[in-house]
Amino acid sequence: MTLARICVVGAGTIGSLCAGHLARVADVSILVRRPEQARALNGAGLRISGKSDFTVRVHATTDPATLPEFDLAIVATKAPHVATAVSSLTGHSPDATVMSIQNGLGVEEVIRRHGPWRLISAVTFMSGTRRDDRHVEYELDTATWMGPYAGTSTPLPDVEDVGRLFQEAGLRVEVLADLRPAQWSKLIFNSAVNGVAAVTDLPHVALFARRDRESDLGHLVHDLMEEGLQVAAAQGLTLWEDPWKMNVEAVSRGSTLAEDYAHVPSMLADVRAGRRTEADFIQGSLVREAALAGVAVPLTTALYRLVKARDRSFDD
Template structure:
């Protein structure tokens, strides 16, 4: 039986997942993205992966979700700010689908639960960048964790199916009964490194190697872990080990927040550091360092609209 999967948002992550899944003979992959040149290149020539892998896979790509048939499984990989509009446009596609968020930050699953019947909480470590239309560079490997999102859970069998497909496609994936721990592992790490990269212009490795910046990374991690403890969420990874791994395997990687700043696009600061701060308020835990990151990155974003002096 062929499983039909729709990937919404074909930036770096969406493209990596779509391309890998499309290498399987029993999976039909559709992709929806707003970039007409990217979609046209994928439709005409396939989706090319370079870097840590080298292959081209056949993917059906569209700019309009109305042209996509109903799917069994969905993967949402848009920027967090675009979740509602992008998924609402796929109402027919996802009318009877289990849909996974593999997005950054906190709060995306809550939006999905308002729009699709069954939701999968997803956390991923692979990273990359779209280098030209139809081509994605695979920068960093890593595992994926999937689990049912409690308020509107996908069936255990659906979580297991998506996990098995991704694993067979070369992206090792774990199906869990509770995926909150891995989600917070990533949120804690990203919220401690991404804004500092965005503010300094430095990739992950140099941020974590600089003693003064590393002190800020460690302080942001500690503050976020206090929120986790208050919420009763057990993180499963050692933050220091994650930092060491990032220095080794993703030293020169520019996180998505830095890529957004360089392109002068709105960042996901409200879903990363802002998401931790919001959960901290609910739990009664002060988060002054994360509040500061939100204020600084928002201020940087506002500066782009100011007249440039010459």
């Protein structure tokens, strides 16, 4: 599969990390919302620092009509904005492949309503911090998992081609024939970690894995993840990775609030900025799947309602 022309939709942290690395091996266009960001990217290029350190030239635009044809589009907006973002691609490059790279469940069906593209699902544990409109600091160079979207005819070799492109660009990738076990691993991890961070105003630190005392936060995080495991088991899924182990390994980079690892999860970043979160696609999707499976998830339901209360407070 030819992958010479890439379109990245959304230039937040993940979109910028993908666009920046891929621009080293392909022609990359970026569709952004704000004219000032497009001007910054077109003027001085996209800078990646941290785990990588380089600046690349990209073509950024706010006008979908000016996008060149593409072989691969990577939709990297947050889940609530996918419908608007993908509608702007309707009519573009019908023979292309589109890869969604969001948190939660359900985004792929939104994309399918807007075009006949081959569809790849992806989840990523890359993370970083946006320093300004054209600069992202790359903090965690962990893998992106990708596979054909379930129920579509996307050939696995096409996904393998995309995986090789990512690897050539310097990004870590695992290609899976069935992505659902990996999606659910991250869903359960994200639902607990992002949600708890959003309602406690705590970054993801060692407190999230500590269970020495009865009052330790790790008990709640663990119990939330156990609820998610019960829902996955009811659907017959064997997870790709253990969410609790993922949590412990992530926070092992630091053991106190003052030490190096203090990642601000996206949901906490949204709350701090007064933006609506992805709760409907993360905790909400887990609550809905639990209801379909007949599994009680009282802690996850409570967490979902707490995060949604924060969301609604931004509308007042």
